Amino acid sequence: MDFFKILYENLLNFSWQQGVMILIGLILIFLAIKKEMEPTLLLPMGFGAILVNIPGSDALVGPIETLYNAGIANELFPLLLFIGIGAMIDFGPLLTNPKLMLFGAAAQFGIFFTLCMASMFFDPKDAAAIAIIGAADGPTSIAAAIKLGSKYVGAITVAAYSYMALVPLIQPPIIKLLTTKKERLIRMPYEQKSVSKATRIAFPIIITAVVSAIIPQATSLIGFLMFGNLIRECGVLDSLSETAQKVLANLITIVLGLSVSFNMVADKFLTPDTLLILGLGLIAFIFDTAGGVLLAKFINLFTKNKINPMIGAAGISAFPMSGRVVHKMALKEDNQNFLLMHSIGVNVSGQIASVVAGGIILSLFMGA
Amino acid sequence: MNLISLLASNLKFEPIKFVESLKYMGQGLLVIFIVIGLIVLLTMAINKIFTKTSKKAKANEDKTE
Incomplete structure (x- = not known):
């Protein structure tokens, strides 16, 4: 009889909390495969969540912990991923x-509004880390949460990537709520201008210099992002650019997802705080969208050439989903209204602004 | 223990912190608009400088041809 004990004794250590976490892992895998929601990250995270929640798993205090310490605890993986994103x-x-x-x-705006909301429930540093979910930018959220020493890195990462994937569902109702039909029909002709190669090369260098000089806490984030972009634009490193866009980004994404699951152990993740963080993340995305749309409406009060306020919503960093959502909404209202170039322009600006916002939050709270 | 009592037992709730944090919202938004405004101005400047330079270079090339 003792011989058969080996078959079931580990199962006796199984808790319902671990069962719930495994279910969450399966849901993440389902969303990644069936719904194609951020599959590159949700799938490794989902599988990682299963690995670390099996009773007595040697994956947690072993490869997953090693990966976490090698690349998340020191912010290396998010920064390397930024090189790939910059190159894209x-x-x-x-x-x-x-x-x-x-x-x-x-x-x-959603970041700062969520900061106020989160501070009612959490300590200042955790509230700041949660607010950065509104950056709609996974690497920034992870890097900032680690720098701030938050214990909610797992929940923050899950919220950030899940809501990025849900942008096509979250943004349209908010945009519709804040705009009139007439505003959504505003056409914005796109003037094709050529941008000199020198401008394209100078841009990442200048952005890095300006942002780093004013907000030194954002130097590594903006620096790695712009380094990737410089590789792309310099014109002499095509193979490196291609590697950064594909091989590097893919490789880091695989290990990043698995590493994040280190924080998805049942007793750390399955708390009321996690539910609250998911709620606050949603608030951040809603108010981000509102901030962009409302600024466009405000500018329209003073300008002759009206802006379609929907493009303001693309200012959240979720690239390129947000730009495409706005473009599709415009086409739905008027099949001859092509906002893609404007919305993508706003969307890439959101990438820079989210890093700047992350840096501002860090500068306000790192010493707190 | 149901979910609501679990939430109530573990979470702190201090509404006054919302008001106290509004200063961070003000500071943060002010700084972000200043930094982005500066970037906009610099981008416009480099656009102008390099467009002029590339036009001049093109004109010189045309002359030599």
Whole structure:
């Protein structure tokens, strides 16, 4: 009889909390495969959640912990991922119309509003880390949460990536609520301007210098993002650019997802705080969207050439989903209204603005 | 223990902190608009500088041809 004990004795250590976490892992895998929601990250995270919640699992205090310490605890993986993201981004639409960047700034409103909301429930540093879910940018959320020493890295990462995937569901009702049909029908002709190679090369260098000089806490985030973009634009490192966009980004994404699951152990993750963090993350995305749309409406009060306020919503960093959502909404209202170049311009500006906002939050709370 | 009592037992709730944090919202939004405004101005400047330079270079090339 003792011989058969080996078959079931581990199962006796199984708790219902671990069962719930395994279920959450399966849901993440389902969403990744069936719904194609951020599959590159949700699938490794989901599988990681299963690995670390099996009773007596040697994966947790072993490879997962090693990966976590090697790349998350020291912020290395999010920063390396930023090189890949920077190499993927074409700032061209933004460079032809730099004023679009203001919408990127306005669409960070959700971060600061959520900070106020979260501070009612959490300590200042945890509240700040939770607020950065509103950056709609996974690497920034992870890096900031780690820098702030938050114990909610797992929940914050799950919230950030889940809501990024849900942008097509979250944004349209908010945009519709805040705009009139007439506003959504505003057409914005796109003037095709060529951007010189020198401008494309100077842009990442200048952005890095300006942002780092004013907000040193954002230096590594903006620096790695812009380094990736410089590789893309310099014109002499095509193979490196391709590697950064594909191989590096893919490789880091695989290990990033698994590493994050280190924080998805039942007793750390399955708390009322996690539910609250998920709720606050949703608030952040809603108010980000509102901030961008409302700035566009405000600008329209003073300008002759009206802006379609929907493009303001693309200022959240979720790239390129948010830009595409706005474009699709415009086409739904009027099949001849092409807002793609404007919305993508605003969307890439959101990428810069979210890093700046992350840096501001860090500078306000790192010493707190 | 039901979910509501679990939530109530573990979470702190201090509404006054919302008001206290509004200063961070003000500071944060002010700084982000200043930084992004500066970036907008610099981008417009480099656009102008390099467009002029590339136009001049093109004109010189045309002359030599």
